[in-house]
Amino acid sequence: MRKQIAAANWKMNLTYQLGEKLLNDILEAEIAISDNQQVIFAVPFPYLIMAKSTVAHEKGYDIAAQNCSDKKNGAYTGEVSVEMLQSVGIKYIIIGHSERREYFFETNKTLADKVNICLENDITPIFCCGEALSVREKNGQNDYVQKQLEESLFHLDQDKIINVVIAYEPIWAIGTGKTASTQQAQEMHQYLRSVLANKYGHEIADQISILYGGSVKANNASELFSCPDVDGGLVGGASLVAQDFIQIIKALK
Numbered sequence: 649m650r651k652q653i654a655a656a657n658w659k660m661n662l663t664y665q666l667g668e669k670l671l672n673d674i675l676e677a678e679i680a681i682s683d684n685q686q687v688i689f690a691v692p693f694p695y696l697i698m699a700k701s702t703v704a705h706e707k708g709y710d711i712a713a714q715n716c717s718d719k720k721n722g723a724y725t726g727e728v729s730v731e732m733l734q735s736v737g738i739k740y741i742i743i744g745h746s747e748r749r750e751y752f753f754e755t756n757k758t759l760a761d762k763v764n765i766c767l768e769n770d771i772t773p774i775f776c777c778g779e780a781l782s783v784r785e786k787n788g789q790n791d792y793v794q795k796q797l798e799e800s801l802f803h804l805d806q807d808k809i810i811n812v813v814i815a816y817e818p819i820w821a822i823g824t825g826k827t828a829s830t831q832q833a834q835e836m837h838q839y840l841r842s843v844l845a846n847k848y849g850h851e852i853a854d855q856i857s858i859l860y861g862g863s864v865k866a867n868n869a870s871e872l873f874s875c876p877d878v879d880g881g882l883v884g885g886a887s888l889v890a891q892d893f894i895q896i897i898k899a900l901k
């Protein structure tokens with residue numbers, strides 16, 4: 649059975665102290681996390697070790713980095729390598745968030761390199777894809793997102809793709825308060841699963857978690873997560889408020 653995942657993306661928000669308090673407030677809620685569920689906090693680099701030790705003994709909780717270098721190591725001042733992240737116990741990295749694609753010009757090719765380095769280091773990439781509003785208005789979203797998968801993931805063998813988590817995040821819904829309808833979310837997730845099935849077969853496609861991201865809130869999470877092909881969410885704004893994220897975790901199937 650594929651994992652149902654609630655992933656918080658703090659982006660460049662919160663101080664160390666506020667981040668630590670937020671984690672503790674959420675853990676104090678003592679939410680029962682079942683074996684097929686996973687809660688992940690993608691926190692800023694300087695908070696990774698604190699966050700990792702805060703959730704260390706909590707079943708079903710783990711920490712992600714929000715990005716990594718596409719280079720393995722060397723003279724790249726300011727970059728953080730996958731190997732460094734692995735050496736502090738990180739198991740998940742968000743790859744290709746639309747903000748990185750837009751503001752830092754990350755291409756499908758660069759993201760393929762990052763995915764490869766993650767998998768070489770036993771780290772699960774949370775691979776983000778999704779179309780801009782202009783693409784959806786022309787009904788081009790399926791082809792657009794398929795191309796993102798083809799160019800960044802489809803060089804992987806079956807035994808590698810199985811270790812990738814996909815997050816479908818329509819750009820027009822991120823941080824805008826506009827959520828995809830449950831029908832729009834389910835249609836795209838089902839489409840992505842069919843694209844995965846065409847390439848890797850149904851058995852593999854059925855094991856890959858596909859998260860929805862884009863203005864997931866406490867009051868819409870249950871409806872979105874109830875879609876058969878939506879396996880949880882990647883959550884920005886609402887993950888910064890303990891009570892909201894607690895509700896979102898509780899909404900997991």
Ligand code: PEP
Nearest residue numbers: 822823861862863884885
């Ligand atoms: C995100 O950062 O990936 C995201 C989906 O943000 P928000 O939930 O704020 O739309």
